Amino acid sequence: MERPSWVPDGVDVERPSAARVYDHYLGGLHNFAADRAMAAAAVADWPELPRIMQANRAFLRRAVRHLADQGIDQFLDIGSGIPTVGNVHEVAQAVRPDARVVYVDIDPVAVAHSRALLADDPRTGVVQADLVDVDGVLGAPATRSLLDLSRPVGLLVVALLHFVGDERRPADVLARYREALAPGSHLVISHASADGAPDRAGEHQSLYRRTATPMTMRTRDEVAGLLDGFTLVEPGLVFLPQWRPDDPSAPLTAPERFTGYAAVGRRD
Numbered sequence: 001m002e003r004p005s006w007v008p009d010g011v012d013v014e015r016p017s018a019a020r021v022y023d024h025y026l027g028g029l030h031n032f033a034a035d036r037a038m039a040a041a042a043v044a045d046w047p048e049l050p051r052i053m054q055a056n057r058a059f060l061r062r063a064v065r066h067l068a069d070q071g072i073d074q075f076l077d078i079g080s081g082i083p084t085v086g087n088v089h090e091v092a093q094a095v096r097p098d099a100r101v102v103y104v105d106i107d108p109v110a111v112a113h114s115r116a117l118l119a120d121d122p123r124t125g126v127v128q129a130d131l132v133d134v135d136g137v138l139g140a141p142a143t144r145s146l147l148d149l150s151r152p153v154g155l156l157v158v159a160l161l162h163f164v165g166d167e168r169r170p171a172d173v174l175a176r177y178r179e180a181l182a183p184g185s186h187l188v189i190s191h192a193s194a195d196g197a198p199d200r201a202g203e204h205q206s207l208y209r210r211t212a213t214p215m216t217m218r219t220r221d222e223v224a225g226l227l228d229g230f231t232l233v234e235p236g237l238v239f240l241p242q243w244r245p246d247d248p249s250a251p252l253t254a255p256e257r258f259t260g261y262a263a264v265g266r267r268d
């Protein structure tokens, strides 16, 4: 059985992991036969899926580059998954070599892989925590030692909020982060929505029914509500490929089929 040296002890590579399935969609190398089989089954039902995941990841990279260009040199990436293909510290450090990144995820498999992959990088840290545990995330030893919360932070909550149901009050949670972070900090979000592809809403939800995390699709107004109190930077809340595309002159066909919204908001 394949078991490369980067796999931490105790991680079962014969059981699919949502984080490694996602890594496979992105073209990463941190996945196994069981993960690829689950990915193949989902793609058979929904051929656009890898393209949507890649569009989300491409948005994440563009947003991090934009914030680094604005002078932000510390990032808190919550719901980071496995730091894979074009991960946040690589993108940020390409602009600001001394940039520091704390990766946070609730999933012990993603966290174990992240710790193993980043063990030798002193400018990154890994925390296992739930987004809604604001004190736990901000007070974690890795957060406190790597990030200076009196200066602006790039807070990334990308492709995560649709796993946080309304009963967990995601808008209040984001407001608590906003209050805790210094003025000039920025929030980056993307969020699944069936607005542009109502025919695909069922697939989205059933895909994740196979994992421990049910999914809450939100409308544009509902996603905008999560951003209350932040000042949106241009171009505002848009479909994933429409947020500051690398080549603005390239034609974009049916951006709504990417079934996700993207936005960056500033904490004034």
Ligand SMILES: C[S@@+](CC[C@H](N)C(=O)[O-])C[C@H]1O[C@@H](n2cnc3c(N)ncnc32)[C@H](O)[C@@H]1O
Pocket: 019, 022, 056, 057, 060, 078, 079, 080, 081, 082, 104, 105, 106, 107, 110, 129, 130, 131, 132, 157, 158, 159, 160, 163, 164, 213
């Ligand atoms: C689809 S992945 C997104 C990965 C990365 N942010 C990106 O957009 O490329 C969602 C991640 O959120 C994590 N997650 C789900 N609920 C969470 C929560 N309440 N707190 C922290 N992480 C969570 C999952 O374990 C998973 O790794």
